[in-house]
Amino acid sequence: MKMRTRLLLTSLVLLTAGFYWLVDWIVRDVRMHYFITMEESLVDTSVVLAEQLADQVSNGVVEPDESFTAAFERAGRRRLYALIYDHVKTNMNLRVVVVNLDEEVLYDSRGELAVGEEYRWRDTRLTLKGEYGARASYEIKGDLDSFHFYIAAPIMVEGEIVGAVTVGKPVRSIAPFMKQARKRLVFSSVIAFAAILLMLVPVSVWIIQPVRALTDYARAIRDGQAAKRPRLGHGGEMSELADAFEEMRDALEGRQYVEEYVQALTHEMKGPLAAIRGAAELLEENMEPGQRKRFLDNIRAESDRLHGLVDRMLTLAALEKRKGLVQVETVDVGGWINDVADSLAPVARSRRIEIRRNVPEGLALRGEYFLLRQALANLLRNAIDFSPDDSAVELVVRKESGIVFIEVLDCGSGIPDYAPERIFERFYSLPRPATGKKGSGLGLNFVRETARLHGGDVRISNRPGGGVCASLFIPVEG
Numbered sequence: 358m359k360m361r362t363r364l365l366l367t368s369l370v371l372l373t374a375g376f377y378w379l380v381d382w383i384v385r386d387v388r389m390h391y392f393i394t395m396e397e398s399l400v401d402t403s404v405v406l407a408e409q410l411a412d413q414v415s416n417g418v419v420e421p422d423e424s425f426t427a428a429f430e431r432a433g434r435r436r437l438y439a440l441i442y443d444h445v446k447t448n449m450n451l452r453v454v455v456v457n458l459d460e461e462v463l464y465d466s467r468g469e470l471a472v473g474e475e476y477r478w479r480d481t482r483l484t485l486k487g488e489y490g491a492r493a494s495y496e497i498k499g500d501l502d503s504f505h506f507y508i509a510a511p512i513m514v515e516g517e518i519v520g521a522v523t524v525g526k527p528v529r530s531i532a533p534f535m536k537q538a539r540k541r542l543v544f545s546s547v548i549a550f551a552a553i554l555l556m557l558v559p560v561s562v563w564i565i566q567p568v569r570a571l572t573d574y575a576r577a578i579r580d581g582q583a584a585k586r587p588r589l590g591h592g593g594e595m596s597e598l599a600d601a602f603e604e605m606r607d608a609l610e611g612r613q614y615v616e617e618y619v620q621a622l623t624h625e626m627k628g629p630l631a632a633i634r635g636a637a638e639l640l641e642e643n644m645e646p647g648q649r650k651r652f653l654d655n656i657r658a659e660s661d662r663l664h665g666l667v668d669r670m671l672t673l674a675a676l677e678k679r680k681g682l683v684q685v686e687t688v689d690v691g692g693w694i695n696d697v698a699d700s701l702a703p704v705a706r707s708r709r710i711e712i713r714r715n716v717p718e719g720l721a722l723r724g725e726y727f728l729l730r731q732a733l734a735n736l737l738r739n740a741i742d743f744s745p746d747d748s749a750v751e752l753v754v755r756k757e758s759g760i761v762f763i764e765v766l767d768c769g770s771g772i773p774d775y776a777p778e779r780i781f782e783r784f785y786s787l788p789r790p791a792t793g794k795k796g797s798g799l800g801l802n803f804v805r806e807t808a809r810l811h812g813g814d815v816r817i818s819n820r821p822g823g824g825v826c827a828s829l830f831i832p833v834e835g
Contacts, residue, residue: 364564364565365557365558365561369554369557372554376549379546380543383542384539384542384543387538387539388539391531391535391538392506392528395506395526395528395531396491396508399506399508399524400508400510402508402524403508403509403510403522403523403524404510406453406510406522407510407513407521407522410425410512410520410522411513413425414512414514414519414520417517417519418457418519419455419457419512419519420463421455421463421464429453429466432451433449433466435448435449436448437449441534442534442537443537450526450529450530451524451525452465452466452467452505452524452526453465453523453524453525454466454470454476454481454522454523454525455512455520456476456520456521456522456523457519457520458518458519458520460475460476460477460481460482461473461474461475462474462475462476463520478492478494478507479491479492480492480509480523484509484510484511484521484523485518485520485521487511490508490521490523491507491508491509492507494507504528504529505525506525506528507523507524507525508524509521510522510524571598633655633656633660637656682724682810682811683725684725684726684727685723686723686724686726687722687723688721688722688723688724688729689720689721690722690754690763691716691720691754693726693730693733694714694733694754694763695714695716696730697734697737698737698752700734701734701741704741708741708746708791709746709747710741710744710746710748711748711749712737712750712752713749713750713751714751714752715752715753716752717754717755720756721833722761722831722833723833724811724831725810725811728807728810728811729811729831731807732807732808732815733765733829735801735803735804736765736829737752738800739765739801739827740767740827741767742789742791743769743790743825744767744768744769744824745769745790748767748768750765750766750768751764751765751766752765752766753766759832759833760832760833761833763828763829763830764826764827764828765826765827765828765829766820766824766826767824767825768823768824769823769825770790770823770824771819771820771823771824771825772787772817772818772819772825773787780801780817781805782798783798783802784798784799786798801817804829808829808830808831811832812831812832813829813830813831814830815827815828815829815830816828
């Protein structure tokens with residue numbers, strides 16, 4: 358299972374459980390506050406009725422008069438139309454029971470209890486003892502609609518309790534409000550839950566993106582690609598992990614780099630060393646001065662070749678180890694092209710090869726001039742070496758989509774069919790048509806590394822009409 362899927366599923370489970378608990382807790386709390394509000398209003402009602410009944414006490418006995426009982430009878434028959442928010446109240450559902458000190462019924466607004474019948478409930482019993490009397494119970498066992506709250510208040514005359522009045526109200530009277538509140542709460546919670554889920558998608562991408570970047574980076578290291586360290590900020594765990602990958606890559610590349618270079622250098626040195634050894638052995642024999650001079654010249658030439666090979670390898674090795682540019686400056690492309698072309702003009706004239714230039718004015722880029730000059734010189738020197746006498750080499754520069762393209766075109770025989778895949782290998786070189794000699798095989802590697810450091814690349818291909826097109830492209834700002 359992918360980490361993103363695992364993260365989303367875990368978040369979904371945790372959010373679902375968390376929202377369920379939160380909504381359930383809030384619903385319970387809201388219901389409790391409805392009950393508290395209901396109880397508080399019953400307390401007020403019972404106290405008012407107790408004070409009213411205190412005026413209807415004769416010889417220490419509560420005697421609810423006709424005005425009191427008639428008022429409740431009329432209120433019970435009255436049809437109401439009270440629009441309370443979205444709920445319409447159509448009748449009064451308040452019950453009043455009056456008892457004496459012996460807990461005998463003196464009045465029941467519903468008429469369910471006869472006068473003189475015992476009323477032994479917690480609300481009146483505690484109230485007659487001078488305590489707070491309240492109860493919540495079913496009038497019909499198991500019937501939720503019959504669940505009532507009762508609050509009693511003492512009827513007092515001159516500080517003495519002579520009876521009690523209890524006021525009851527069914528919970529169903531506030532059930533519509535609780536149901537509506539719960540419905541709105543659940544609806545709001547679902548909307549919030551959905552919004553958070555939608556937010557989880559970009560959040561998961563934000564969390565997983567560094568992991569994906571590190572995964573791609575690790576695969577690039579595995580495949581030997583020249584990938585850059587992903588930008589993951591500074592100081593975080595992902596940044597530290599990226600640094601660890603970078604250190605591991607440097608260590609692995611260092612070992613492989615040394616091994617490859619030792620093997621390649623050993624292979625390339627065999628030829629010159631064999632030639633030097635052969636010439637030295639022949640010099641031990643008696644020979645004419647002219648022959649001796651020719652062998653000595655061969656030894657010097659092969660020594661120079663070895664020296665140049667080592668120098669180029671050291672230069673390329675230093676370039677390949679670089680992580681970025683050092684001496685960055687603004688490079689005038691026209692001046693750069695002319696400088697390289699002018700430096701190789703004598704070589705081209707010796708074979709009657711014309712160097713043509715097609716460079717727009719006012720073009721500039723940011724880079725290291727020394728590296729760019731050497732890279733272009735390598736491409737132009739190759740073009741001259743592989744061009745026939747009495748021909749032309751063309752330098753074409755253009756800018757497209759923020760990229761500067763420098764094309765070096767020659768009129769030679771082109772790249773053989775077996776060579777395109779190998780021309781960027783170290784020490785691989787094709788024989789020059791004019792001399793039959795090969796180069797060091799390091800020039801194109803230098804060009805490619807220079808392009809990489811500048812964020813570009815180099816491509817070499819055969820031209821449809823004959824010859825080769827070497828294209829160096831480098832991105833520019835603006």
